[in-house]
Amino acid sequence: MSESGIESARASDASAQATLGLACVGYQQAASEAALGQVRAPFSGTVTRVWARTGNPAAGNLVALSGGEVFEASLSFAPCRLRDLHAGQPVFFETAIHPGELFDGVVTAVSPSVDPVSGLACCTAQFSDNAGRLRPGISGTATVALVTETEAIVVSQSAMERLPDGGWRVAVIEDGRCRFRTVEVGLQEGFDWQILTGLHEGDSLVVFGINALTEGCRITEAAE
Template sequence: MTQSPRFLLTVPTLALAAVLGCSRGDAAALPGASAERPALAVRAERPRERLEGETARATGELRAKLQATVSAKVAGSILRVRAQVGDRVRKGDPIVELDPATIAIQLDQARAARKMALAVRDNARADLARTEQLARADAAAPAVLDKARAGAQQAEASLEQAEAQVRLLEQNLRDLVVRAPFDGVITARPRNVGDYLVTMPPTPVATVVAAEALEVRLAVPEGLVDPLKPGAVLRGRSIPGGAPFEAKVTSVGATVDPQTRAVEVLADVRAAAGASAGALRSGGLAEVDLGGSSAAQGPFVPAQAVVREGARRFVWVAEGGVARRREVQAEAVTPQWTRVRAGVAEGDAVVVEGVAGLTDGARVAVAQ
């Protein structure tokens, strides 16, 4: 009687165990239950040592060779505005005029003071001449002669000082007109009639840009800069618009930017024959052909193979059926190709399609 309940409890337990055992066996028997994830299809290429028929390009900024923010040389209120934003000016053309009233009064006072100093000087000279005549006749003591000479010298100095003051105020009167320092276009004029201008610190009056004298500033990859020399003529175009121009190299930088591995190159810009006026503007972007890139040392990989992660660059390389991430040092040489200076070897299979979604160690199937 005491064993019946224990037997009854055991039967359900055995039944449950049998069911679970069958479930595990069925799961193990299902096809693909423990199979690995399928390989990702990718396309890979080996790096190229030369880019036959390709043209290396660099993108840069057009900028004016001459640009100046002009200010007044003397303090005063603006009386008249002679040039507006967008106006073309010639060197010496007036931009604004300041109120001359105060300086005109000061100039009148200085001229009066000069007349007075001139009279004093003439009187001192005459007094010295009389004293010298008396001294030669032994009718004047040496001390009296010395005093007359000192008085004449002081009078000469006072006159020179008065004349200098007059010249200074005459110059200040001329400086009340703020003029263009060179031929160009007014691109900014932050002050208007009635504004008071100071000289310390100088108050900006207008910005003048020599719109016709442009240069392009290029960041050229260090691997492509050696053939460029001052005097070389390159061809380029504006972005957007495609306005053609010629660029004559004037300067090749002596240092390499450690972040971009590029060298600064400056070139004077001349619009191509037939280009529309105003097609090239300071501040715009431009693309310049650096010439055939076949002479540049590789290896080269397609631009889409290089993945950017902040300032870092890396590629995926297929090795033994798995993807491996390689950090590289790379620089773009054309819109389609990138030069890899370190990180890949000649025989590496660099993934060029199917990069998205790859992880380090993922199985890949390389398409032929």
């Protein structure tokens, strides 16, 4: 076979592999939509709206339910988190309709595919709602607890300073003076960091303005 023939065969093979990959993704998405496009009786609650019409594909939202003891939500997230999410993880939901309140729930299913339009992945979560305060169509923010740690030391990022080597340090108040300590961080939630080493329970920290301090400078603690 000539060199040009070999190159042509390689190009055809690469094209076939790409087509196969797209077909696999399409199959996974179709299977996920088919699983979501089912309503099985009996179920708790009242049908408040029927989205589907005769002849429509059995995918996406079919009906809206309210008044039941369980509220089900569809959550969108970045595809890079697909490997971290799985059914059974605790999730907390908050909405502007009920400010300051958290609704506890659990992840029930994670879609294996990514929406080609939004570029986001999707999972389903259920929340206990005996009072019927959550209604179909509301939006909010859900936080999934990927890892849970108990008895952890947690410090706000405002009390930490990034070091040139990429590490972190904090300013501890000892005998009225500043003492810098290098700390090892663990889990992060928002602007709060878990401290693995370098701090002990009961240590007093400088919460703001650590960049303006020098080792050994005198510090007056603010009155509570």
